[in-house]
Amino acid sequence: MTSKKNVRESALDILETINNNQAYSNLLLNNAIKKNEIPAKDVGLLTELVYGTLQRKMTLSYYLQPFLKNSKKMQSWVVTLLQLTLYQIIYLDRIPDHAAIHEAVEIAKKRGHKGISGLVNAVLRSIQRQGLAKTEFIEDPIERIAIETSHPNWLVKRWAEQFGLEETQKMCELNLTPPTQTARINTTKTTVEECISLLEAEGYNVKNSEIIPEGIHCLKGNLANSRCFKEGFFTIQDESSMLVAYALNVKEPLSVLDACAAPGGKSTHIAEKMGNKGNVLSVDLHEHKVKLIRQNAERLHLDNIETKAMDAKKLADVLEANSFDRILIDAPCSGLGVMRRKPDIKYTKDEKDMDRLQMIQLKLLEEVSPLLKKGGLLIYSTCTVDRKENEEVVASFLETHQEFTKDTTLASRLPESVQSFVEDYQLQIMPQHFGSDGFYIAALKKEV
Numbered sequence: 001m002t003s004k005k006n007v008r009e010s011a012l013d014i015l016e017t018i019n020n021n022q023a024y025s026n027l028l029l030n031n032a033i034k035k036n037e038i039p040a041k042d043v044g045l046l047t048e049l050v051y052g053t054l055q056r057k058m059t060l061s062y063y064l065q066p067f068l069k070n071s072k073k074m075q076s077w078v079v080t081l082l083q084l085t086l087y088q089i090i091y092l093d094r095i096p097d098h099a100a101i102h103e104a105v106e107i108a109k110k111r112g113h114k115g116i117s118g119l120v121n122a123v124l125r126s127i128q129r130q131g132l133a134k135t136e137f138i139e140d141p142i143e144r145i146a147i148e149t150s151h152p153n154w155l156v157k158r159w160a161e162q163f164g165l166e167e168t169q170k171m172c173e174l175n176l177t178p179p180t181q182t183a184r185i186n187t188t189k190t191t192v193e194e195c196i197s198l199l200e201a202e203g204y205n206v207k208n209s210e211i212i213p214e215g216i217h218c219l220k221g222n223l224a225n226s227r228c229f230k231e232g233f234f235t236i237q238d239e240s241s242m243l244v245a246y247a248l249n250v251k252e253p254l255s256v257l258d259a260c261a262a263p264g265g266k267s268t269h270i271a272e273k274m275g276n277k278g279n280v281l282s283v284d285l286h287e288h289k290v291k292l293i294r295q296n297a298e299r300l301h302l303d304n305i306e307t308k309a310m311d312a313k314k315l316a317d318v319l320e321a322n323s324f325d326r327i328l329i330d331a332p333c334s335g336l337g338v339m340r341r342k343p344d345i346k347y348t349k350d351e352k353d354m355d356r357l358q359m360i361q362l363k364l365l366e367e368v369s370p371l372l373k374k375g376g377l378l379i380y381s382t383c384t385v386d387r388k389e390n391e392e393v394v395a396s397f398l399e400t401h402q403e404f405t406k407d408t409t410l411a412s413r414l415p416e417s418v419q420s421f422v423e424d425y426q427l428q429i430m431p432q433h434f435g436s437d438g439f440y441i442a443a444l445k446k447e448v
């Protein structure tokens with residue numbers, strides 16, 4: 001079947017839409033694959049072109065700059081086309097440079113005019129002849145890391161202040177690598193061994209997680225298309241997120257509130273760990289999000305999840321105080337721990353977002369915590385790497401809530417390889433620790 005727009009034209013369209021509208025890359029990619037009837041064999045290349053160019057945008061701009069006399073006057077699609085092509089020349093060995101340049105010139109002819117295609121050709125050929133500017137000579141280490149790893153300056157500076165330059169550099173470099181698909185086996189339906197052999201029979205290359213006993217890594221294929229997935233044998237989830245149900249200590253049937261639950265990755269894990277017994281109340285803001293939790297629970301054949309669409313901050317108006325054994329607040333956050341999956345985050349967030357989010361996170365803790373029983377456990381988590389949204393939120397909550405204490409037994413409940421990263425009652429996973437998402441967990445206990 002011939003595609004309506006070829007792979008590189010589609011990649012250019014997607015990148016332009018992201019630049020102009022800040023739309024989500026994964027949704028745009030899926031739409032383009034359908035609309036342009038991109039053949040299955042080219043989907044991998046299209047994904048790599050879009051994510052790779054987006055991930056390296058600042059580095060590519062830095063390399064292009066000396067060759068563009070007046071980039072401000074240049075139409076934005078031309079700059080994006082140059083970045084897309086330079087990405088292939090520098091980072092994709094399997095595409096010969098002349099083929100990438102030829103395609104770029106053809107696209108420029110089709111979308112623009114002869115002048116533009118001549119300019120695209122001239123810029124790319126000059127880069128080939130003269131080579132790339134050296135980043136080692138950038139004196140300021142913050143600026144150098146920012147350009148080399150394509151992270152905004154303010155973020156590199158912020159992380160360097162919080163975690164030191166060395167950890168920041170490691171994190172930024174790891175953020176450029178493609179994530180591995182991981183999944184959590186539904187232990188109420190199957191075992192890890194059985195699921196691995198069923199997936200292998202379907203043609204997948206999978207192996208055990210080195211961190212989570214019920215986790216697996218997929219080395220080939222997309223698990224979402226498997227029969228095992230449809231039958232509810234697993235949930236696609238990052239390994240860091242799998243730690244939350246361990247932190248909650250839900251080995252027996254209990255009453256659990258998951259206050260920010262959609263699409264239900266952690267709710268379903270909790271429900272599985274309780275052996276499809278007890279009760280999980282999964283709350284999220286809107287009905288369309290809550291529907292995703294129900295769909296997931298149904299697919300996994302879990303009957304112990306109840307859902308509610310409402311603002312968790314108002315739950316205390318409709319539920320009894322002191323009524324849950326466990327509460328999870330997996331709060332809305334800046335998502336700085338998941339940049340490998342969502343490179344758009346790098347260019348759309350700013351420091352004001354963290355200030356705004358901190359207020360929301362604190363308010364959620366304030367309003368939801370009275371629902372916890374005395375002696376109960378509250379877990380606060382985010383998929384971000386930022387002290388303002390993590391340690392500061394929890395410290396501020398503890399200051400004004402004497403009835404809560406730090407639960408220093410957190411480490412003992414977590415899988416062994418993670419334990420050494422726990423500090424007292426908190427865990428900040430950095431992407432470079434295990435190659436999983438950056439993630440924060442704090443464990444708090446309500447005094448009896």
Ligand SMILES: C[S@@+](CC[C@H](N)C(=O)[O-])C[C@H]1O[C@@H](n2cnc3c(N)ncnc32)[C@H](O)[C@@H]1O
Nearest residue numbers: 260261262263264265266284285311312330332
């Ligand atoms: C990090 S995501 C949750 C992911 C989920 N726990 C999982 O593992 O699948 C945060 C969620 O909080 C929800 N949310 C934000 N503000 C909320 C509020 N005031 N009440 C309830 N849910 C809220 C968002 O809609 C979003 O789905």
